[in-house]
Amino acid sequence: MTIQTSFQTGPVAHEGPEVRASAAGDIRRMQELIRGMAVTQMIAAACEVGLPDAVDDDGTSLTSLSGRLKVHAGVLTRLARALSSFGIFDVDADGGIRHNEASRLLRTTTAGPSLHWAARFWGMPGIWRSWGALSHCAGTGEEAFSHVNGQDFFSYMNGSPEEEALYQRYMASGYPGRYAAIADVLTVAPGERVIDVGGGTGSLARTILERNPDAHAVVYDQASVISALTGAPGDDRLSTRAGSFFDAVPTGGDIYILSWILHDWPDEKAESILRNCRKAMGAGARIVVVDRVLQESPKDCDPLDLVLDLQMLVLHGGRERTLDDFTRLLNAAGFSAPRILSARPEFSVIQARAV
Ligand SMILES: C[S@@+](CC[C@H](N)C(=O)[O-])C[C@H]1O[C@@H](n2cnc3c(N)ncnc32)[C@H](O)[C@@H]1O
Structure with missing residues (x-):
């Protein structure tokens, strides 16, 4: 029996009557997973050349797009055709291309969520x-x-x-609605000061200030990140500070946020960031950690969370953690056991107090 798959170029190694239909399904699934690296690059390349933003809602010809985007017409057509076979864009035999729900997510200019920068x-x-x-x-x-x-x-x-x-x-964009979901579960009293440690673009701090008109916020990050924000705050309740959280963290805050910070680091470095936060905080001040909280059993975990766990390893030597892991780290750095304010697959919000 020959197993037919769209990728197959010759007989498969296990060809023979013993190959059951279910095995064919497994082989197909494995082939798709193994070729995942190609799909990653197909999506990234389409975004890099500007394809998602260039396709009109009414449909466009790939030949005319290749001229506008200054890319090779034949390659653009093949790339679009391959993407459409994975459900990204609708491409017809005459070389016309239209957006579908998946491809719209790859536009930069969209009122809705964009996964362009993630791709x-x-x-x-x-x-x-x-x-x-x-x-x-x-x-x-x-x-x-x-x-x-x-x-x-x-x-x-x-x-x-x-x-x-x-x-x-x-x-700032890869997980639509994340900052709003974090701000929604934070209780910020009038006059309180929030320090967003490793606050990046300041988007979370701005979202918190929008919901809490009497609060103040400081975005603390590396000098290169803070200098890119120069002139951006546009709100006199928002200020910026440059520095390394391995050296020190700004004092005087009521709430210290570590959003997607601890997972970047192995335990000893994560603990050192927490200790520096603790040094900057008065007793009773709160620390809010936003990170994935893994379940103990892999069967209960979202597969994407476990991919992100490896991404943290590959990029930084970091890791995603269980609630027990966070409790150990927080306790070691001088905080109470954390309380979960919100639990979701991509990010949970946990809060502890300086003790
Ligand atoms: C994964 S991003 C998270 C950004 C933001 N908190 C969020 O939730 O979108 C990690 C941030 O940590 C910052 N960072 C890395 N090393 C740092 C350091 N030594 N001191 C301060 N910030 C640092 C990076 O510049 C980056 O903005």
């Missing part, structure tokens, strides 16, 4: 090379990023403004 981040060279060295992590227990890129992730980003900007846009 480009996952496909960009430094990230791509790092995943290619996952077996280095397995062999050493260390991150792959420095091994293949010659410097750690954040130093590399500091020296590469375009990739840094792309990374920050991914952080």
Whole structure:
């Protein structure tokens, strides 16, 4: 029996009557998973050349698009055709291309959620090379990023403004509604000061201020990130501070937020960030950690959370953590056991008090 799959170019190794229909399904599934790297690059390349923004809602011819985008017409057609076979864009035999619900998510100019920056981040060279060295992590227990890129992730980003900007846009857009969902579960009393430690673009701080008109916020991040925000705050309740959370954290806050910070780091570094927050805080001040909270059993975990766990390993030597892991880290740094304010697959919000 020959197993037919759209990828197959010759007889499969297990060809024979013993191959059951269910095995054919498994083979097909494995083939698709193994080729996942190609799909990542197909999506990233389409975004990089500007295809999603260029396609009109009424449909466009790929030949005319290739002229507008200044790309090879034949390759653009093949790329679009391959993407459409995975349900991204509708492409017809005459070379016409239209958006569908999936491809619309890849536009930069959209009133709704955009995964454009996420697609480009996952496909960009430094990230791509790092995943290619996952077996280095397995062999050493260390991150792959420095091994293949010659410097750690954040130093590399500091020296590469375009990739840094792309990374920050991914952080701010990759999980639509994240900042609003965090701000919704935070209780901020009038006059309280929120310090967003590693606050990136300041989007979370702004969202918190929108919901709490009498609050103040400070975005604290590396100098290269803060200098890119110069002139951006536009609200006298919002200020910025540059520095490293491994050296110190601004004092005087009532609420310290670590949103997608701790998962970037292995335990000893995560604890050092928490200790620096604790030093800056008065007793009773709150720390709010936003990160994925893994379930103990992999069967109960969202697969994307476990991929992100490996992404943290590959890029930073970091990890996603269970609630027990967070409790241990927080206790060691001088905080109470955390309370869960909100639990979701991509990010949970947990809060503890300085003791
Ligand atoms: C994963 S991003 C999270 C950004 C933001 N908090 C959010 O939730 O979207 C990690 C942030 O940590 C910042 N960061 C990395 N190393 C830092 C350091 N040593 N001191 C301060 N910020 C740092 C990065 O610049 C980046 O903005």
